[in-house]
Amino acid sequence: MSGLSIGQVAERTGLSVHTLRFYEREGLLPQPVRRGAAGHRIYDEGDVDWLGVCIRLRASGMPLTDIRRYTELVRAGQGNEAERLEVLREHRERVLAQMRELDECLSLITHKVALYESRLGLRDHVPDCTP
Amino acid sequence: MSGLSIGQVAERTGLSVHTLRFYEREGLLPQPVRRGAAGHRIYDEGDVDWLGVCIRLRASGMPLTDIRRYTELVRAGQGNEAERLEVLREHRERVLAQMRELDECLSLITHKVALYESRLGLRDHVPDCTP
DNA sequence: GCTTGACCTAGAGTCGGCTCTAGATTCTAC
DNA sequence: GTAGAATCTAGAGCCGACTCTAGGTCAAGC
Numbered sequence: 001m002s003g004l005s006i007g008q009v010a011e012r013t014g015l016s017v018h019t020l021r022f023y024e025r026e027g028l029l030p031q032p033v034r035r036g037a038a039g040h041r042i043y044d045e046g047d048v049d050w051l052g053v054c055i056r057l058r059a060s061g062m063p064l065t066d067i068r069r070y071t072e073l074v075r076a077g078q079g080n081e082a083e084r085l086e087v088l089r090e091h092r093e094r095v096l097a098q099m100r101e102l103d104e105c106l107s108l109i110t111h112k113v114a115l116y117e118s119r120l121g122l123r124d125h126v127p128d129c130t131p
Numbered sequence: 132m133s134g135l136s137i138g139q140v141a142e143r144t145g146l147s148v149h150t151l152r153f154y155e156r157e158g159l160l161p162q163p164v165r166r167g168a169a170g171h172r173i174y175d176e177g178d179v180d181w182l183g184v185c186i187r188l189r190a191s192g193m194p195l196t197d198i199r200r201y202t203e204l205v206r207a208g209q210g211n212e213a214e215r216l217e218v219l220r221e222h223r224e225r226v227l228a229q230m231r232e233l234d235e236c237l238s239l240i241t242h243k244v245a246l247y248e249s250r251l252g253l254r255d256h257v258p259d260c261t262p
Numbered sequence: 263g264c265t266t267g268a269c270c271t272a273g274a275g276t277c278g279g280c281t282c283t284a285g286a287t288t289c290t291a292c
Numbered sequence: 293g294t295a296g297a298a299t300c301t302a303g304a305g306c307c308g309a310c311t312c313t314a315g316g317t318c319a320a321g322c
Contacts, residue, residue: 056235056236056239056240057236057240059232059236060233060236060237060240081250081251082251084247085247085248088240088243088244088247089244092237092240092241092244095233095236095237095240096237098233099233099234099237101190101191102190102191102226102229102230102233103230105187105188105190106191106223106226106230108184108187109187109191109219109222109226110223112219113216113220113223116212116215116216116219117216120212120213120216
């Protein structure tokens with residue numbers, strides 16, 4: 001039980017094997033993945049954890065180039081914590097902005113949903129809006 | 132004051148004139164934009180309002196094809212309100228899911244930010260986390 | 263009357279992020 | 293030992309959403 005194949009990691013992370021190789025090529029892993037005798041990738045838990053972080057960063061809209069930049073900082077080792085922090089803070093601001101924006105969109109959509117529901121008589125108590 | 136040029140609409144909406152033409156080609160407007168003598172587009176307030184809705188839908192991740200579908204329903208006129216409602220409800224679900232996801236991402240990021248802040252001594256009271 | 267700038271169309275190009283293909287090798291199960 | 297599945301690399305292809313280009317029309321100001 002000393003490592004996972006790319007297929008197993010794909011299953012765990014939800015990424016495709018194609019994407020896993022692609023991410024590696026793109027420099028999204030701090031260390032190159034260990035290889036077995038035949039050249040097959042062998043992932044360890046640390047790799048999987050890191051990929052989990054990458055997935056979260058992607059899911060929150062961080063572009064691959066920024067993830068790579070952050071990865072490079074981590075790869076470079078201690079001493080650049082301030083830079084890492086900056087990358088993360090900037091991203092957090094963007095995420096917060098995105099959440100605010102989503103909130104506004106949500107209220108528009110919710111408003112429209114309510115409007116159509118009332119128009120279709122799906123609501124007993126129609127809110128005061130133009131019919 | 133009977134209408135706006137494409138340039139004025141670009142300025143108001145924040146979309147580029149290219150994008151405005153592109154959206155029209157893609158069928159994102161319920162009616163084709165009115166044209167002046169020289170074939171220039173003349174937008175009215177209704178067009179701008181509709182574009183505002185499109186922008187919100189896009190900003191919340193709705194793909195152009197879905198916006199087009201919704202637009203087609205609106206264009207088709209009364210009688211398909213149930214379908215419109217369905218489109219909107221589905222999208223709302225996706226938005227809510229996206230918000231939940233963003234929330235998770237945010238807590239990861241915030242956690243990491245706190246970690247680096249404490250590592251850099253930017254915090255007086257370090258939360259109980261692995262140093 | 264001529265330049266400048268906003269507009270027009272059709273279509274090509276770009277960019278990010280995957281996704282797939284081809285052709286070869288290797289592991290697994292029988 | 294052999295069939296079938298998984299892996300490898302290099303590189304091409306695809307998709308969504310713009311973004312830009314070329315070549316042309318038109319109106320207004322100088």
